[in-house]
Structures are given as C-alpha cells and as structure tokens.
Amino acid sequence: MAKYNQGRQSILFPNAPTITAWASVAGKKESEGPLGAYFDRTSQDTYWGEKSWEKAECHMQKTALSLLLHKAGKSMEDLDLVCSGDLLNQCISSSFALRNLNIPALGLYGACSTMAESLLVASMAVSGGFADHVVAMTSSHFAASERQYRFPLGYGGQRSPTAQWTVTGAGGLLLCPSGTGPRVEAATMGTIVDLGITDPGNMGAAMAPAAVSTIQAHLEDLGRSPEDYDLIVTGDLGKLGMDIVADRFARMGAPLGQRYCDCGVLIFDREAQDVHAGGSGCGCSAVVLCGYLLEHLRQGHYKRILFCGTGALLSPTSTQQGESIPGVCHALSITTERR
Amino acid sequence: MAKYNQGRQSILFPNAPTITAWASVAGKKESEGPLGAYFDRTSQDTYWGEKSWEKAECHMQKTALSLLLHKAGKSMEDLDLVCSGDLLNQCISSSFALRNLNIPALGLYGACSTMAESLLVASMAVSGGFADHVVAMTSSHFAASERQYRFPLGYGGQRSPTAQWTVTGAGGLLLCPSGTGPRVEAATMGTIVDLGITDPGNMGAAMAPAAVSTIQAHLEDLGRSPEDYDLIVTGDLGKLGMDIVADRFARMGAPLGQRYCDCGVLIFDREAQDVHAGGSGCGCSAVVLCGYLLEHLRQGHYKRILFCGTGALLSPTSTQQGESIPGVCHALSITTERR
Numbered sequence: 001m002a003k004y005n006q007g008r009q010s011i012l013f014p015n016a017p018t019i020t021a022w023a024s025v026a027g028k029k030e031s032e033g034p035l036g037a038y039f040d041r042t043s044q045d046t047y048w049g050e051k052s053w054e055k056a057e058c059h060m061q062k063t064a065l066s067l068l069l070h071k072a073g074k075s076m077e078d079l080d081l082v083c084s085g086d087l088l089n090q091c092i093s094s095s096f097a098l099r100n101l102n103i104p105a106l107g108l109y110g111a112c113s114t115m116a117e118s119l120l121v122a123s124m125a126v127s128g129g130f131a132d133h134v135v136a137m138t139s140s141h142f143a144a145s146e147r148q149y150r151f152p153l154g155y156g157g158q159r160s161p162t163a164q165w166t167v168t169g170a171g172g173l174l175l176c177p178s179g180t181g182p183r184v185e186a187a188t189m190g191t192i193v194d195l196g197i198t199d200p201g202n203m204g205a206a207m208a209p210a211a212v213s214t215i216q217a218h219l220e221d222l223g224r225s226p227e228d229y230d231l232i233v234t235g236d237l238g239k240l241g242m243d244i245v246a247d248r249f250a251r252m253g254a255p256l257g258q259r260y261c262d263c264g265v266l267i268f269d270r271e272a273q274d275v276h277a278g279g280s281g282c283g284c285s286a287v288v289l290c291g292y293l294l295e296h297l298r299q300g301h302y303k304r305i306l307f308c309g310t311g312a313l314l315s316p317t318s319t320q321q322g323e324s325i326p327g328v329c330h331a332l333s334i335t336t337e338r339r
Numbered sequence: 340m341a342k343y344n345q346g347r348q349s350i351l352f353p354n355a356p357t358i359t360a361w362a363s364v365a366g367k368k369e370s371e372g373p374l375g376a377y378f379d380r381t382s383q384d385t386y387w388g389e390k391s392w393e394k395a396e397c398h399m400q401k402t403a404l405s406l407l408l409h410k411a412g413k414s415m416e417d418l419d420l421v422c423s424g425d426l427l428n429q430c431i432s433s434s435f436a437l438r439n440l441n442i443p444a445l446g447l448y449g450a451c452s453t454m455a456e457s458l459l460v461a462s463m464a465v466s467g468g469f470a471d472h473v474v475a476m477t478s479s480h481f482a483a484s485e486r487q488y489r490f491p492l493g494y495g496g497q498r499s500p501t502a503q504w505t506v507t508g509a510g511g512l513l514l515c516p517s518g519t520g521p522r523v524e525a526a527t528m529g530t531i532v533d534l535g536i537t538d539p540g541n542m543g544a545a546m547a548p549a550a551v552s553t554i555q556a557h558l559e560d561l562g563r564s565p566e567d568y569d570l571i572v573t574g575d576l577g578k579l580g581m582d583i584v585a586d587r588f589a590r591m592g593a594p595l596g597q598r599y600c601d602c603g604v605l606i607f608d609r610e611a612q613d614v615h616a617g618g619s620g621c622g623c624s625a626v627v628l629c630g631y632l633l634e635h636l637r638q639g640h641y642k643r644i645l646f647c648g649t650g651a652l653l654s655p656t657s658t659q660q661g662e663s664i665p666g667v668c669h670a671l672s673i674t675t676e677r678r
Contacts, residue, residue, distance in 0.1 A: 090426075090653065092652070106447070106449070130344060131344060
C-alpha cells in the first residue's frame with residue numbers, strides 16, 4: 001500500500017500542509033446572511049462592474065486571489081500553482097481569472113465539491129514536495145448558474161421547496177509546507193455515488209449518499225469517530241440533504257449530533273432570505289470555509305474540523321437524456337493541533 | 340523551494356511512476372486513419388449502441404477502463420484513484436463512467452490538455468506516496484462536441500480551413516509506483532496564456548503560445564535541450580498550430596526539427612480524410628498516447644518523449660461575450676531509460 005494511504009480512500013499527509021491565509025468575496029444576499037461579517041469583500045452590484053454575470057464571477061475570483069495575496073503578504077510571482085474550478089461550462093471563471101498571470105494552473109471539476117477537491121490536490125502538491133505556495137480557489141454566481149442550469153432569470157420560474165440557492169461568491173486559500181495557520185492533516189477521496197435521484201431541483205438528496213459514503217470511509221480508514229471532530233460540515237447539501245445524512249448516521253448508531261452542520265444551511269437564514277433548502281454552488285463551501293470556518297479555527301473555537309465538499313455531477317444535458325444524478329464528496333481534516 | 344520542484348513550473352518525480360498498462364478505443368474515422376491499427380477497440384457505430392452521442396462518449400470511457408484493467412490484469416477493486424475529465428459540459432462522460440464503481444475519483448478540466456493534466460495529477464499522487472494504482476483517462480466525441488460547441492450536425496455548417504476535427508475516442512493508462520513500462524520522470528505545469536486570438540475556428544493558433552511557453556519552461560527549468568528527446572509531441576494543435584510552434588522555436592535558435600510532431604497531425608490523413616487542420620479534443624492526445632506513443636516507447640522506437648497536452652480554455656459563452664481564447668499546456672517527460 002502507498003506510504004501515506006490509509007485504507008483505500010484516505011491519506012494521512014506527511015508534513016501536513018499549512019493554510020497560511022484565506023480570503024472570500026460574496027454578493028449582496030450573502031452579505032445579508034448570518035455569515036455576512038466574515039467575508040472580506042462584498043458587493044451590492046451583481047455584475048461587480050462587469051458586463052455579464054459570467055465576467056462578474058471571473059472578477060470575483062480575481063478579487064479573491066488579490067485579497068488572498070495581500071493578506072498573505074505575497075505576490076503573484078510567489079505562487080507555484082493554483083488549483084481551481086467552477087460550475088460554468090468549461091470552467092471559464094477559473095481559466096479567465098488566471099489568464100496571463102504566469103502562474104502554473106490545474107483546472108478541476110467536482111461541481112460543488114470543487115473547493116474540497118482543489119484543497120485535496122493542493123495538499124498532495126505541497127505535502128508531496130512538488131510545490132511550495134499553492135492556492136485552492138473556486139467560485140459561483142447565482143445569476144450565471146440559474147441561466148446556465150435552469151431558466152433565464154427574467155422568466156421568473158417558480159422554485160421548488162427542495163431547491164437550493166446558488167451562492168454568489170469566491171473563496172481561496174494559500175497552502176504552504178510551513179507557517180502559521182490550520183493544517184490539512186488528512187483527506188478522504190470520494191467515489192461517485194448515484195442512488196437514482198432524478199430531480200435536479202433536489203440536489204441535496206442526490207448528494208447525501210456520497211456524503212455518507214465519504215464520511216463513513218474517512219472514519220473507518222483512519223479509525224476515528226465523529227467525536228474526534230469539533231465540527232463535521234458538509235458543503236452544500238442544504239437542509240434536506242443534511243437531514244438525510246444526520247438520519248443515516250443516527251440509524252447506523254454513530255450519531256453526528258450537534259457537531260454536524262452544512263455550509264448551505266450556515267450561509268443563509270433560510271426563512272428570512274427565502275432560499276428554500278439553503279445555499280449551493282462551488283462558491284458556497286468556498287466562502288464558508290475561507291470566511292467563517294478558517295476564522296473560527298484560527299480563533300480557537302474549533303480545534304479540528306472535517307470539511308466535506310459535496311458535488312452533484314449532473315448537467316442539463318444528462319437530465320434531459322433521462323439520467324439520474326451522481327454525487328461525489330471529498331473530505332479534509334483541518335486542525336490547529338500539533339501532533 | 341519544494342523538494343522536487345525545478346524552477347517554478349517543473350517537477351522531477353522521485354521514484355518516477357511507471358505506466359504499466361494503457362488502452363484506447365476510437366471511432367470509425369480514427370480507425371481509418373494512419374494510427375488505426377494501434378487502437379484496442381474501434382466501432383463503426385457513432386452511438387456505440389447507446390441512445391445519444393453523450394452516452395456513447397461515456398460508453399467509450401467505460402470500455403477503455405475495462406480494457407485497461409484487463410490488459411493490466413487488475414480489477415476495479417485494485418484501483419486507488421481515477422483522474423479523469425472531458426469536454427462535455429460538467430464533464431458528464433467522466434463522472435457517469437465512474438458512477439457506482441466505488442473507485443475514488445478526481446475530476447479535472449483542462450480542455451484538450453486533460454490527458455496530460457490527468458497524468459500529471461496521477462503522477463503526483465503515485466510519486467508522493469498517496470495512491471498505488473491510479474488511472475488517468477479522458478475522452479471526446481466528434482458529434483457530441485460539434486453540437487455542444489458549434490452547430491447541430493444536421494445543419495451542415497461549412498468548416499473553416501483552420502478548423503480541427505474532434506476525435507471520437509477514449510484513452511486511459513494505469514500508473515503504479517513500480518512495474519514494467521515507461522516512466523513519468525518529469526513534468527512541467529502550464530500557465531494560462533492568451534495572446535488575443537478570438538476565432539474559435541482556429542484553436543491551433545490560440546493554443547500554440549501556451550505550448551511554446553510550457554516547452555520553453557520545461558527545457559529551462561530542467562536544463563535540457565530538444566535533443567534530449569526522441570520526440571516532442573504537442574496534442575493537439577493541428578497543422579497550423581504546430582507550424583507556429585516549430586517556427587517560434589526555430590526563430591529562438593532552438594529548432595525542434597524532425598523530432599517535433601502533433602497528435603492532431605498524427606491521427607488523421609489530413610488530405611484524404613478531409614479534416615482540415617487535423618484532430619482535436621481530449622480524446623485525440625489520449626488515444627495517440629495510449630495507443631501509438633506508449634506502444635512505440637515499449638517497442639524501443641523512442642527512449643524519451645515529451646508529451647505536451649494543449650487545451651483551449653474557451654466556452655461558447657465566452658466567445659459570444661467577445662472574449663479571446665486562453666490556452667494551457669502541460670508537459671510530461673516519459674522515458675524507458677533507467678537512471
């Protein structure tokens with residue numbers, strides 16, 4: 001078995017890489033939610049001064065990267081690698097954000113699991129000794145997603161009660177071999193799970209089985225229990241998917257209890273903000289991690305969290321062709337403890 | 340600087356991972372081209388027995404994976420990780436091909452550079468000691484690509500002379516820490532380069548600057564010259580992009596000469612097969628690598644090649660919004676020499 005592999009899916013990182021800085025930018029609705037105070041920059045303009053929502057999303061990634069570098073006291077030239085991706089067709093926000101910046105770039109696609117996936121690949125790059133200053137970054141934009149995946153906004157389509165609200169935001173973090181900050185000590189790579197959910201308006205239910213599978217594999221591979229974590233956070237199943245995961249673990253006799261939450265539930269006030277099941281989109285877990293969670297780790301409110309990015313790997317074409325919705329979940333254990 | 344980093348973009352892999360097996364499947368047109376005899380399986384049916392071209396592409400990935408495992412004498416349970424991606428919106432061929440197979444999966448997006456990108460990430464995973472049996476895999480389908488990126492096929496749109504023909508095919512390889520086969524000894528991660536080409540019918544020209552940038556970085560970072568390689572192969576710039584790269588290196592006083600070729604040029608007989616500038620698509624460099632190139636390495640025709648996957652990171656939306664076309668290129672040095 002590979003040196004740092006635990007079980008089939010999990011990795012214990014040698015020289016656990018350190019998250020030395022993080023930054024988040026978010027839209028108006030997100031700024032009005034319970035986590036509004038945690039975002040580094042917000043805008044009341046859904047276009048962020050650009051001519052289209054797609055360009056606005058790219059603008060947010062560029063802004064997040066600049067803020068991140070500023071907070072880290074680094075420049076573009078210091079970066080060895082950026083791992084990033086997004087929900088737009090052909091991941092254009094990520095690619096265009098890095099255009100002509102002369103930074104090595106790896107594009108990823110894991111739907112809403114992309115923040116976790118990019119952090120996982122970045123951790124392999126740093127821990128393996130292949131790069132020193134690596135950024136993991138993602139974004140999403142409500143209006144750009146709606147028109148790509150669902151309806152033109154002007155159509156005023158009715159949203160189903162199980163629907164989630166794509167977060168407008170971008171988050172990024174800097175991973176280094178050493179320094180001050182929380183460390184990525186372990187990870188579990190997810191498998192693609194599809195239990196046959198076909199309703200693209202209920203992605204929480206479609207992704208929940210993948211979250212259960214990955215969290216279970218993580219605990220088994222590493223011989224841990226939920227109590228080893230101060231927080232287990234999926235991102236972003238919304239309320240419905242979160243309830244499925246909680247229920248499933250309770251039935252297995254390993255209740256996650258109060259330590260379990262979901263990025264899509266944390267980011268909005270579901271009642272007051274009319275977001276139905278909660279937030280979603282690559283940007284959701286990105287800004288919750290790079291705004292709220294890492295700040296709470298830094299302040300000592302949490303000592304160890306399990307960050308579980310979840311993604312629904314559908315496309316409008318797959319849905320139109322009658323396919324069900326595969327889900328994936330990648331989990332990372334982030335800690336401030338020194339072993 | 341990170342332990343195994345050379346310069347800013349390049350990696351010299353410790354315990355260079357071994358490509359122990361490879362497999363390729365391809366369509367009718369590809370089977371009629373100069374490399375037809377190298378593909379493990381071909382089909383005269385563009386649907387591969389499925390109901391849509393998208394499902395056909397997914398079918399090809401599943402077939403390539405099965406053939407690969409058969410050739411390697413391994414089963415699905417032996418795999419620690421699959422790194423894969425494709426051109427379809429939300430990478431559905433890759434995700435759906437791995438659905439419910441219970442294999443850890445990382446989704447990648449690098450447009451037509453995805454075969455190189457997936458091999459690069461797989462090499463980090465194996466060389467870093469994070470996984471033992473890792474598959475790198477990609478695919479593309481002419482008809483699925485045409486209707487997603489350009490016109491419905493029934494429209495009979497005229498193709499420009501600079502246009503490339505998306506390859507119908509899927510290729511995959513198995514990477515292990517040891518074993519018999521060519522090894523990935525070094526890699527260079529590409530940056531995103533955009534010199535302002537706006538014609539989506541001339542992607543070779545859009546990608547050529549990225550290829551030049553990465554090959555140049557590779558040679559500089561590792562202190563090598565083109566003569567250190569028996570073959571330098573871009574994939575897939577087509578004839579036009581290939582000529583630009585050759586011209587650029589000749590002008591810099593480091594001519595690549597006869598050792599330089601392009602996967603998009605190799606795969607078709609451009610005149611007889613009416614493919615204009617040549618082949619393209621994730622599947623192009625995938626089947627040329629996993630059919631022709633690795634076989635030639637195995638047989639000793641080449642001792643060391645530089646495989647340079649090139650991708651055009653555009654989308655129909657970015658083009659409609661007036662954007663130019665960013666390109667990226669990742670390069671891998673694959674060798675049968677033992678140092």
